[in-house]
Amino acid sequence: MEQEKTLIYMCPVLYVTDNSDGLRIKVRIPYYDDNTVSINDLPYAFPLLPKFMHVNPKVGEMVLIILQNTGATNGNRFFIGPVISQPQKMNFDAYDYSAQSLLNGNIISAPLTAPSLDPDNRGTLPDREDIAIEGRGNSDIILKDSELRIRCGHKVNSYAFTDNCLKFNKEDPSYVQMKYGKMKDAKNNDFSSVVNVVGDRINLLSHDSKTHFELSDPEKLITDEEMANIFQKAHQLPYGDELIAFLKDFIRIFLNHTHPFAMDKPKLKQPDLERLTTKSHLDEMLSDSIRIN
Numbered sequence: 489m490e491q492e493k494t495l496i497y498m499c500p501v502l503y504v505t506d507n508s509d510g511l512r513i514k515v516r517i518p519y520y521d522d523n524t525v526s527i528n529d530l531p532y533a534f535p536l537l538p539k540f541m542h543v544n545p546k547v548g549e550m551v552l553i554i555l556q557n558t559g560a561t562n563g564n565r566f567f568i569g570p571v572i573s574q575p576q577k578m579n580f581d582a583y584d585y586s587a588q589s590l591l592n593g594n595i596i597s598a599p600l601t602a603p604s605l606d607p608d609n610r611g612t613l614p615d616r617e618d619i620a621i622e623g624r625g626n627s628d629i630i631l632k633d634s635e636l637r638i639r640c641g642h643k644v645n646s647y648a649f650t651d652n653c654l655k656f657n658k659e660d661p662s663y664v665q666m667k668y669g670k671m672k673d674a675k676n677n678d679f680s681s682v683v684n685v686v687g688d689r690i691n692l693l694s695h696d697s698k699t700h701f702e703l704s705d706p707e708k709l710i711t712d713e714e715m716a717n718i719f720q721k722a723h724q725l726p727y728g729d730e731l732i733a734f735l736k737d738f739i740r741i742f743l744n745h746t747h748p749f750a751m752d753k754p755k756l757k758q759p760d761l762e763r764l765t766t767k768s769h770l771d772e773m774l775s776d777s778i779r780i781n
Contacts (some may be wrong), residue, residue: 497553498591500583501545501570503527511535511544515565533565541621545570546580550587575603575613576650579624603654612643639663662687690778691718699723699781714750722779730773742769 499515506512512532524530533553537543545551551569572581573589581587586597603609614620619631626646630637639660644655665684672678691704699721702714706740710718747753 493558495555495558497555498550498571498583498588499553501547501551502530504544504547506532511539511542513551515551515567517553517565531562531565533567536566536568543570548584548613549580550583559631569600573601575622576600577621578654578669579647579653600650606654608652609654609656612654621643634668636666637663660688673721689719691722692778692780693718694781697781701781718779718781722781724774724776725778725780726773727775734770 497515497517499517501513501515503514510532512534514527514530516522516530516533521530525689533551535543536554540750545567549570551567551571554566554568556564556566569580572578573586574581577586586595586599589595589597589599603613614622614628614630615632621629624642627640628637628640628642642657642661642663643653644657647654648655663684665686666682668681670678670680671682690779693701695703701710701718701722703710705711705714
């Protein structure tokens with residue numbers, strides 16, 4: 489009789505294939521589905537999360553099953569999930585082990601230490617007042633007050649053991665940071681908005697630029713092979729201040745050079761000669777990290 493009063497059930501995910509691409513899943517509701525031998529005979533449960541948010545639980549994770557009518561297990565079933573107990577478990581949180589560790593009842597596994605207590609994790613997780621979308625592995629989107637962050641690689645090893653999988657990557661994360669507020673530049677000029685694009689390599693690419701690359705692969709957008717092609721053929725951006733300094737020197741030397749005799753080569757001071765002719769010096773004006781097409 490108590491089973492008929494229950495509206496929400498905690499269930500392990502058994503099946504996630506949906507030939508209609510509706511992101512439906514199958515579970516066994518305790519007591520009602522115990523005699524259903526075949527997964528094929530189980531009804532689908534429909535996700536309550538709108539399709540604008542794409543999240544699909546994995547087999548073995550826990551979801552909350554909600555019935556349209558109490559006790560009517562043959563009617564519509566809906567689910568919320570996956571239920572992830574703690575940030576360390578974003579990649580997978582097993583129903584039969586840790587998924588219920590923060591819920592009341594017959595707990596199989598005790599919760600892990602709060603990751604915020606480890607100073608190595610500082611910066612990895614959103615602040616409590618933020619709005620965020622977190623990926624399973626090593627990417628997220630964080631909306632702060634007048635700031636947007638799109639990050640990838642901000643964890644040292646997101647698939648490590650759960651006690652150190654949230655360590656913040658201080659070496660080489662990639663991210664786009666957009667900020668709005670009153671700021672000043674190096675010349676004390678006021679400005680309000682800034683976009684920072686950070687990564688080991690930054691490519692600024694166009695579909696219709698002079699140097700063509702394949703930028704629309706259906707699965708990867710840019711394949712590994714085409715990425716290597718970009719690194720080889722895309723144009724390096726120059727360091728503008730160094731280029732301007734060189735051009736100023738060139739103009740000065742051009743306007744002030746002399747010829748000992750007509751048709752002779754110009755007579756230049758040794759530092760000026762090296763400045764204009766040293767190839768390595770010119771190559772140093774080009775960025776190895778930022779390229780365009």
